[in-house]
Amino acid sequence: MDTKKSTSDWSDAEIQAAVDAYLSMLSREQSGQTVNKAHENRVLREGALAGRTKGSVEFRMQNISTVLVELGRDRIVGYKPAKNVGANIIRSIRDALNAPSSLTSEDFAPTADEATLEQRAIKLEKQSFKGEPKGILKPQQVSSSGNSFVRDPEVRAWVRKEAKGICEGCGKPAPFEKDGKPFLEVHHVKHLAQEGSDRPSNAVALCPNCHRRCHHSSDRDAFTAQLYEKVGRLEEE
Secondary structure: OOOOOOOOOOOHHHHHHHHHHHHHHHHHHHOOOOOOHHHHHHHHHOOOOOOOOHHHHHHHHHHHHHHHHHOOOOOOOOOOOOOOOOHHHHHHHHHHHHOOOOOOHHHHOOEOOHHHHHHHHHHHHOOOOOOOOOOEOOOOEEEOOOEEEOEOHHHHHHHHHHHOOEOOOOOOEOOOEEOOEEOOEEEEOOOHHHOOOEOHHHEEEEOHHHHHHHHHOOOHHHHHHHHHHHOOOOOOO
């Protein structure tokens, strides 16, 4: 039986709770973990979405998929985008996607998985930094399908946020946006494979062109030397 609350408009707090849960499931799914959507639905209805029906929570997740698709972002495969989503709901979901969400210790945990690292960095970029993150002096290499290094999501988030959408190599604005934010890649000036650190003093935010230049161009050594001169926080290792 529907209660008065189950058929009423959703509050901003409820929308935020649904979005946070959705993004958490998406992050876990992208990192290869199994996500039980029925369990997640029940947990929400026992907590932040108490009084809502299973069907209404499911439909709200489909609404979130709709907005993510419109933004060109990844969505959870099991939540097919809903049709004819109201303008007010779309606006509320967009606001919730852009709002700082509550952090857990897991969000700060270093990882070698690129998808998980990026998801954590995106979440951390929404927060205010109290100072420069410590990072990892000697990142550990791990073996999976290839060789990857454990990296600190806070370092990636801080470096990109410090750049303010401007490439620290060429000094030009990021060439395009992804998920509504300027797209810049974090480059380790002394490569991790060369025993470089994963710290702000060894990392810069670059446009894709400058990033490739650091790895593949005939003047990559001279360009790297320019980075040390241009970016004050960098320290040669």
